[in-house]
Amino acid sequence: MSPPPEHVHWLFATGFLFLGLCLVAESVVGRDVWRRRRWRAYLWPGLVLALGILIMPLSVFYTASTLHMLAHWSWAQVAMLMGAAQLGLVHGRLRNRLWELTVPVALVVTGAGLLVHEQRDWLYSRAAFLHHLTGWVLILGALFPLAGVMRPSWRVPAFGYAATMVLLAVLLFADRDVAPIFGHLSPLAGTPHR
Amino acid sequence: MKRALVVVAGALALPAPAWAHATLTSAVPDVQGRVDALPRAAVLSFNERLAAAATRIEVRSAAGRPVSGTTRVRGGVASTPLRGLRRGGYTVRWRALGADGHVTSGVFTFGYRAAAPQPTEAYGAVGPGLSDDLARWGYFAAFALLLGGLGFRLLVVRGEAAAAYERRFYRVVGLGAVAALQLGLLVFLLRADDALQLPFARFLYGDVSPFAEETRFGKAFVVMSLGYTVVAALVFVAWLLERTAFLWAAFLLGLALLSGLSLSGHSAAASGSSAVSELVDWIHVSAACLWLGGVVQLALCVWPASPELRRVAFLRFSQLAMVLVAVLVAAGLYLSVLRLPSIDALWSEDYGRVLLVKLALVGAALSWGGFHHTFIRPRLLAGDTTSRGRTLLAEGATGMAVLLAAAVLVNSAPPSEPSTTTPAAGARSPR
Numbered sequence: 215m216s217p218p219p220e221h222v223h224w225l226f227a228t229g230f231l232f233l234g235l236c237l238v239a240e241s242v243v244g245r246d247v248w249r250r251r252r253w254r255a256y257l258w259p260g261l262v263l264a265l266g267i268l269i270m271p272l273s274v275f276y277t278a279s280t281l282h283m284l285a286h287w288s289w290a291q292v293a294m295l296m297g298a299a300q301l302g303l304v305h306g307r308l309r310n311r312l313w314e315l316t317v318p319v320a321l322v323v324t325g326a327g328l329l330v331h332e333q334r335d336w337l338y339s340r341a342a343f344l345h346h347l348t349g350w351v352l353i354l355g356a357l358f359p360l361a362g363v364m365r366p367s368w369r370v371p372a373f374g375y376a377a378t379m380v381l382l383a384v385l386l387f388a389d390r391d392v393a394p395i396f397g398h399l400s401p402l403a404g405t406p407h408r
Numbered sequence: 409m410k411r412a413l414v415v416v417a418g419a420l421a422l423p424a425p426a427w428a429h430a431t432l433t434s435a436v437p438d439v440q441g442r443v444d445a446l447p448r449a450a451v452l453s454f455n456e457r458l459a460a461a462a463t464r465i466e467v468r469s470a471a472g473r474p475v476s477g478t479t480r481v482r483g484g485v486a487s488t489p490l491r492g493l494r495r496g497g498y499t500v501r502w503r504a505l506g507a508d509g510h511v512t513s514g515v516f517t518f519g520y521r522a523a524a525p526q527p528t529e530a531y532g533a534v535g536p537g538l539s540d541d542l543a544r545w546g547y548f549a550a551f552a553l554l555l556g557g558l559g560f561r562l563l564v565v566r567g568e569a570a571a572a573y574e575r576r577f578y579r580v581v582g583l584g585a586v587a588a589l590q591l592g593l594l595v596f597l598l599r600a601d602d603a604l605q606l607p608f609a610r611f612l613y614g615d616v617s618p619f620a621e622e623t624r625f626g627k628a629f630v631v632m633s634l635g636y637t638v639v640a641a642l643v644f645v646a647w648l649l650e651r652t653a654f655l656w657a658a659f660l661l662g663l664a665l666l667s668g669l670s671l672s673g674h675s676a677a678a679s680g681s682s683a684v685s686e687l688v689d690w691i692h693v694s695a696a697c698l699w700l701g702g703v704v705q706l707a708l709c710v711w712p713a714s715p716e717l718r719r720v721a722f723l724r725f726s727q728l729a730m731v732l733v734a735v736l737v738a739a740g741l742y743l744s745v746l747r748l749p750s751i752d753a754l755w756s757e758d759y760g761r762v763l764l765v766k767l768a769l770v771g772a773a774l775s776w777g778g779f780h781h782t783f784i785r786p787r788l789l790a791g792d793t794t795s796r797g798r799t800l801l802a803e804g805a806t807g808m809a810v811l812l813a814a815a816v817l818v819n820s821a822p823p824s825e826p827s828t829t830t831p832a833a834g835a836r837s838p839r
Contacts, residue, residue, distance in 0.1 A: 263641070270637045274630045277620045278431040279512060280597060281612040287593060294637075298644050305648050333510055 220389075222272060227386035229265045233258050234379030241372035255304045263297025266290050285331035289324050296320035311366075317359040321378070325352030341389060348385045351378060430454045430484075430506035432615055437498075437518040440622040444521050450476060451487040454504055458486055462505040468531045470497045495521040499531035513606055514615030516622075527618040528603050528625070535602035536819035543598055544815035547591040548697075549808060551666060553584030554639070555694070556701005557709075558659040562652065564702065564724045565710075565717065573714035578647050580708060584701075585640035589633060596620075596629040628672035635665040669693055674822055680746045692739035696814070699732040700807040707804050711797030718793045726785055729777060737770075747822040757823040766813035773810055776803035 236258040240248040249255040266289075273286035299316040302308035325348070332345035355378030362371035436451045437443045450467055460481040465488040467476035475498065477489040486504065498520060503513045515532075517524045536544075557580050565573070600619040601611055620626040639662045646654035670689035674681070702725050710721045744763060754760035776799065784795055 267637055267641060270634055274620065274633050277617040278615055279613050280600075280616055283616065284612075290637075291589075294641075301644075301648055307648055 219276070223386050223389045226265065226269070227383045227389075229261065229268075230379055230386060231383035233261050233265070234376055234381075234383050236261070237372070237376035237379055241369065241376045244369075245372075256301065259297050259300030259304055261297070262293055263301060266293030266295075266297055269293060281331050285327045288327045292316075292320035292323045311363065314359070314363045317375070318356040318363070321352045321356035321359070325349040325356070328352065344385050344389050348382065348389070351381055351385065355381075430456050430458060430504040430510070430512050432502070432504070432512075432514055432617075435500070435516065437520075439516040439618055440518065440524045440527065442519045442521075442523055446493060447490055447520070449487050449489050450500055451485060452500075452502055452504075454484040454486070454506075456506055457484050459505040462503065462511060464501075464503045466501045468499050468501075469494070470499075470525070470531065472531050493520050497522060497525040497529075499525075501530075501532070510613060511610060512613045512615060513604065513610055514618070515604055516618045526623050528599060528623060530603050532605055533603040534605065536599070537602075540595070540598050540602065540819050541812070541816050543591055543594045544819060545812045546587060547595050548811040548815055550584050550587035550591055551662075551693075552697045552700040552807075552811065553580055553704060554588055554636075554643075554701070555584075555659065555662045555666065555697045556699065556703075557581040557584060557705050558643075558655055558662065558701075559698045560702040560705040560721075560725065562655055562659055563728060564705075564721055567652075570714045570717060573709055573717060576709040576713045577705065578643075580704065581643055582640075582647075585636065585643055588636050589640065592629060592633055592636070596626065599625060624672040628668035632665055632668040635661065635668075639665070663694055666690060666694055666697065669818075673818055674747060685743065685746055688739045688742050691735060692743060695732045695736040695739065696810075699729055699736060700804065700811065702729060702732075703800060703804045703807055707797050707800035711800060715793055719788045719791070722780075722784070722788050726781060733774065733777065740770075749823055753823050759817065759820045759822050762813060762817050762820055766810060766817060769806060769810045769813055773803060773806040776806055 240258070269286055269290035273283050273290055276286065277283050296316045296319075299308065299313040303311075303313055328345050328349035332342055332349070334342040336343050336346045355375065358371040358374030358378060360371075361368065362375065365371070431454060432439075432452055433455050434453045436449075437447050450465055452465060458481045460479075463479060463481050463486050465476060465479045465486055466474065467488065467490060468474055473492070475490050475492050477491065479486055479488045486502070496519070497517055499515065499517050501513075501515045503511055505511050515527060515530050517527055517530050519525070557577060561569070561577055561581075565577075569577070596619070597616070600614065600616045603619065604611060604614045604616075606614050618626075620630055639658045642654045642658035642661070646652060646658065667686070667690045670686045670693060673689065706721060706725060710717050714721075748754065748757075748760060748763070754764055779799065780803065784799070787795060
């Protein structure tokens with residue numbers, strides 16, 4: 215009954231690609247120009263919140279292992295927290311800029327979750343490689359929004375954060391194993407399942 | 409550097425798919441299935457190749473009698489011959505060593521010429537224990553904070569409220585929403601762990617899908633997790649946009665979802681259960697949440713943050729609380745009569761003794777309510793709003809103790825629980 219995992223990954227990859235492109239646009243034109251239309255200020259925080267809510271079904275429907283379930287659960291929670299905090303800041307309901315820290319926290323938790331839930335070595339399979347790579351991209355990418363909190367006027371962190379999200383989308387698109395141009399390195403990983 | 413790039417390119421380019429660690433894809437006899445023809449073997453198929461070294465299938469009868477032989481592995485299929493099966497429920501415990509060296513584990517049940525026991529009643533399952541009780545207590549308290557808080561805001565405070573009260577209200581209700589989600593997951597995993605009986609490291613690779621997909625409890629967990637995510641989102645939107653319409657939606661949806669507790673508990677599965685008992689249980693739980701959550705709102709939000717609201721909120725809530733308590737007690741009495749086979753079960757059975765403790769605590773909480781009605785209410789009517797909120801805190805604390813007793817009660821088996829299926833021996837609660 216559940217959709218194939220690659221469809222789910224590609225769905226979320228599309229969401230993160232859109233998010234990344236929004237951030238790229240915002241970092242190119244600057245926050246003030248981006249927010250000239252009010253709805254655009256809510257666009258990417260709202261998208262993050264929606265993505266977090268949409269990850270929740272994955273955690274309760276794909277329950278083949280506890281670890282898998284916990285990893286998806288934690289990703290959903292931090293995405294919702296991050297989106298909600300950003301919406302609160304945009305709307306003026308939150309005024310303390312420390313709420314901006316939810317972005318690097320969410321990236322670190324998500325990256326750590328990816329690394330913990332992938333128990334195989336980097337080169338065991340394409341999926342394992344991409345899980346490791348994605349985990350580290352997110353952990354290191356968290357430095358950009360962290361720098362952005364400390365120096366809001368600096369444009370580099372905004373570009374870095376946007377690039378991290380675009381890269382995350384690309385990695386998610388490549389994450390599953392069924393596309394014929396992709397595969398894995400180890401013969402131990404078994405025969406094709408589809 | 410060049411070599412590393414080649415490896416990276418190779419990792420992305422070489423064909424041949426793989427899933428994650430070994431996952432059970434199908435089983436004969438089927439997971440939670442019933443077979444009427446004598447099965448000669450248990451055959452478990454996995455999504456990837458297995459290593460024979462540590463792959464094991466063990467099948468036991470309800471009494472714990474082993475009925476399986478040596479495990480054989482061929483590719484991604486593990487099998488074991490079955491012998492000496494008689495009519496009844498059977499437990500299959502499996503451990504699969506994936507070719508990558510990771511061990512996954514699982515348990516499921518099937519019935520031979522009988523209905524399969526619940527996975528939580530598998531042979532070797534234990535509990536619920538103290539950790540289950542504490543987690544469930546927190547789960548109930550979370551619902552009280554969330555739904556009782558929403559009910560109080562919408563039915564008692566109504567309309568516009570002071571900013572100081574609103575801040576505290578959203579903190580308490582937000583805490584309830586977050587806790588309802590996190591503790592729901594904890595309750596589910598503890599329940600699965602009771603049946604899987606694995607060390608923590610191996611539990612992380614335990615297959616929890618039979619519990620999520622094949623039990624009422626698991627299905628309720630899935631629906632409630634998703635539903636309360638929406639409730640939390642609605643509360644957030646109400647806070648963000650300062651629109652109480654979203655609170656109404658969250659309140660009504662939350663109350664409806666609370667029926668998940670009733671549809672997966674004793675009222676759905678125990679002796680004498682029916683649609684009426686499920687409905688009464690839902691009314692009982694809802695009234696308890698509204699009452700306790702309301703007391704918490706009075707004690708933690710209205711009294712310290714909004715003195716101007718004390719009089720009107722207290723007087724309105726005392727009217728509502730009388731109705732809630734009457735409903736609560738009437739529904740509780742009906743459910744007690746339904747679940748206890750005789751009056752002496754109150755002191756001769758564990759379930760009855762816990763129920764007595766709960767009744768005593770309810771009595772104590774009602775005494776606090778009576779005290780407030782008799783002494784605080786007249787003072788408020790006379791315009792004196794200077795009374796301190798300590799007694800409200802005491803009533804709230806007593807109510808939380810009632811929830812602890814309720815959690816223990818829910819995790820205990822009622823004395824007359826019949827065997828509609830064939831529960832496996834060794835699966836009984838230690839209580």
